Amino acid sequence: MSIFSSIILGIIQGGAEFLPISSSGHLIIVRDLFGWHGSTDLAFDAILQLATVIALIVFFHKDIWQLLKSFWQMVQGKFIEQKDRVMIWAIIIGTIPAVIAGLILQKYMETTFRSAVLVCIILIIGSGVMFFAEKFATKNKELTVKKGFWVGVFQCLSLVPGFSRSGATISGGLIFGLTREEALRFSFLLSVPILLGSGLKEFVSILHSGSFTTSSVNLLFGTVTAFVVGFFAIKFMMKFLKNNSLNIFIYYRLILAVAVLAILFFR
DSSP: OHHHHHHHHHHHHHHHTTTOOOHHHHHHHHHHHHHOOTTHHHHHHHHHHHHHHHHHEEEEEEEEHHHHHHHHHHHHHHHHHHHHHHHHHHHHHHHHHHHHHHHHHHHHHHTOOOOHHHHHHHHHHHHHHHHHHHHHHHOOOOOOHHHHHHHHHHHHGSSSSSSOHHHHHHHHHHTTTOOOHHHHHHHHHHHHHHHHHHHHHHHHHHHHHTOOOOHHHHHHHHHHHHHHHHHHHHHHHHHHHHOSHHHHHHHHHHHHHHHHHHHHOOO
């Protein structure tokens, strides 16, 4: 893998992780179209994912620090604000479905799901879910633990490349009554445990196996790129979704899916 391809993959991971267009799906498509395949693809992607979750933690460091302090106070039996209590339990309960689904689907995620054709199909299906969320969602602003759980169920959909973690969880938030801003904020905070956990799991596995062969220079360029692009992608989405719908991402996903299927068919 060259420095150029590492940077391109870093840009894709950093941007597409937080835009509702699927980072894993884009990585699979780009590797398929340009032949950037190798024995360490999953390991490289896992490290890029760690870079983006670090960007997420940096961006929301005040929120995360406040929740961690409140959680510790809650464990000690001390009083905490109701909104913090709800957010903590919503994140904990909302993370459980994806953990269970991830353990069940792990072997498929490493084999069957690494298909560009499947990614295109899921891009289209995911667009339908996002369209439904925009068209029929009712909004009453208040996050509850029950809503957190159901948004967590939607997060399970993102285990299939092409669906998009942010697209699935934002859609779930809208469908279950959150405003755009609250749905997006909860989507990002909910993703921290699962992204951090899965990324660290893969990283530890890489260290134990000793099979990662990508040069440290290439890895550094890809990682830094993913972090920087990811940080600004979060900032963009936080501003964009306040006053705009998901429609532009729906159109993009549909166009991309059709274009890639056509390329693969005629190649």
